[in-house]
Amino acid sequence: MTEPKSNATVYIIIPAYNEGPVILDVLREVSQPGYQVVIVDDGSSDNTYQRVSESQANSASIGQIHLLRHTVNLGQGAALATGIQYALAEGARILVTFDADGQHLVSDIPALIAPILSEEAEVVLGSRFLGTQQGESLVNETEEPIWGATVNIPWGRRVLLKFAILFTGLTEKIWLSDAHNGLRAFSAEAAKKIKITQNRMAHASEIVSEISRLKLRYVEVPVHIRYTDYSRMKGQRASDAINIMIELLEVLFTGEER
């Protein structure tokens, strides 16, 4: 059926930890198309919360912002889970996860939620490696986004991400082209079923394993990533991959905490 779903029931969930310098720019961009934006400040020690709170009070220009705060820092996975629970309670039809550091492009969201609107999939995963000529236009030294390719992907990160894909494939038997992309969309029904228990970074793998466990219909959609100096600085380092593996091994050995 044709659905009169407006952007007002699309909830963009943005976990933010110490993103003070960029958070307002990201918010301005994301709220533009009339989406509901849920910021979950994960106990930042900088002025992330204050900046959002003030701008929310002062100007109507910044749109539909819901501001939540963890009193202590729990990790990105926990912040996502909080945002998802909140958005579902608010009546979200579609939930989108979006990183706060400005690496995603808002213009990718319509393509991301399209498969859910058409009921082709319940979960849509953004992929930075899909729809690019492998290896070519990927490395670019300018800060400008290039359409159809992931922008400025550092060599080391590329290798790291490929390892993540391999690991996910081996453990979950789901072969994705990009296992750790922060841009995803869920139908409300799928979001209700998915349990995120990994408070820290391993939630990305956990989401994949939930898709496999719940046999959700999923699809990958090409999205862009802006590797700016800021996101590079904030982003994960190679050592984080090891931490994520250890977190997952902990789960294997201690049993799932459901």
Add this chain to the structure above:
Amino acid sequence: MNLNFNAVPIQAILIILILILGIYFVRKSRSRLAGRVVMILFVLILSIFVLLPDITTWIANLLGVGRGTDFLFYTFALFVLYALGLISVRMRDQDRKITQITRALAIQNAQKPGRSREQNS
């Protein structure tokens, strides 16, 4: 097995420490009687080991371990592992509770969008 009372000052030091810690834990323990009894037994056994070190050698030989020191070392290692396990279980439990509380608080105190035109909820 011989009592060597005139022996080493370390025995005096250890006994005093064991007693102080024992009393501290027994008084602080919020657990039921059983926990305290176990603690008191533990203090007694430790004191005997300190006063009569040869007993540990005797037990060691009984178990097929060479020296009393080795027996104590193995026991200690096992004890530490057990304690670590206990602590990590408790920590995980607490982490989960903290997550739940923090999440509930965040959702309860959410700042919703201000006065807006077409919002009706």
